[in-house]
Amino acid sequence: MPNGSDLAREEFETLxxxxxxxxxxxxxxxxxxxxxxxxNYHDSPDRHIHWLDASGVTxxxxxSPVWLQLSPTGGYVxxxxxxxxxxxxxxxxTHAEWPVPIVPPTPPMRRKWWHTTIVELEELPVDERExxxxxxNAYDAVRAIREDQLKPA
Numbered sequence: 001m002p003n004g005s006d007l008a009r010e011e012f013e014t015l016x017x018x019x020x021x022x023x024x025x026x027x028x029x030x031x032x033x034x035x036x037x038x039x040n041y042h043d044s045p046d047r048h049i050h051w052l053d054a055s056g057v058t059x060x061x062x063x064s065p066v067w068l069q070l071s072p073t074g075g076y077v078x079x080x081x082x083x084x085x086x087x088x089x090x091x092x093x094t095h096a097e098w099p100v101p102i103v104p105p106t107p108p109m110r111r112k113w114w115h116t117t118i119v120e121l122e123e124l125p126v127d128e129r130e131x132x133x134x135x136x137n138a139y140d141a142v143r144a145i146r147e148d149q150l151k152p153a
Contacts, residue, residue, distance in 0.1 A: 007045075015065045016045035018083065018124045023047075025128050026063075029135045049135070055091075055147055061138040062086040066120065082120040085134060087142035089114045091150060112150035 007015070023039075026047055030037045035051040046064035053059060066084050068076040090113035118141055125131045 012043075012045055015067070015081065016040070018065075019045060019047055019063065021126065022063075022124055022128075022131050025131050025135070029132060029139075033139065053143075057089050057091045057145075057147055057150070059142045059145075060086075060088040061135065061142060062088060063124075080122075082122055083124050084117050085119045085121075085138050086115065086117050087138055087145075089142055089145040089150060091147060112152055114145050114150050 019039075026037055026049060029035075030049050033049070033051065035049050038048040038050065040046060041048055044064065046062060048060055048062050050058060050060040063083060063085055065081050067078060067081040069079045071077045090111055092111050118138055119134065125134065
């Protein structure tokens with residue numbers, strides 16, 4: 001696959017199929033929240049719902065399959081696939097906005113962020129109400145992150 005994923009086409013389609021089934025619910029949720037949906041970022045089977053809030057913090061709900069885990073001996077090993085709901089909040093600052101002096105003053109932008117997995121599921125719910133409730137829970141959780149909780153990247 002170009003631009004990121006090294007999955008075989010069949011494996012990619014298998015991992016993305018459950019996401020395609022919930023795409024209508026994702027699209028409707030994003031429309032209601034005035035958010036943008038990004039599908040298959042860098043050719044990985046996933047869905048991002050993201051928006052910029054009034055304070056300049058970008059907030060994201062990321063739904064993606066997880067099929068690899070770090071091995072204690074290094075590298076990655078396969079695991080049974082789960083679908084993870086992650087939340088991410090980040091804000092980019094110019095040097096003038098950064099809360100502490102930066103020496104030396106490079107790069108021109110600095111990022112502070114916060115990330116966590118809030119739930120992992122063996123399969124995505126097919127019931128639209130149940131799936132939408134998971135989205136609402138993720139939305140509430142990512143909106144609850146305050147700017148002063150963001151950590152330097």
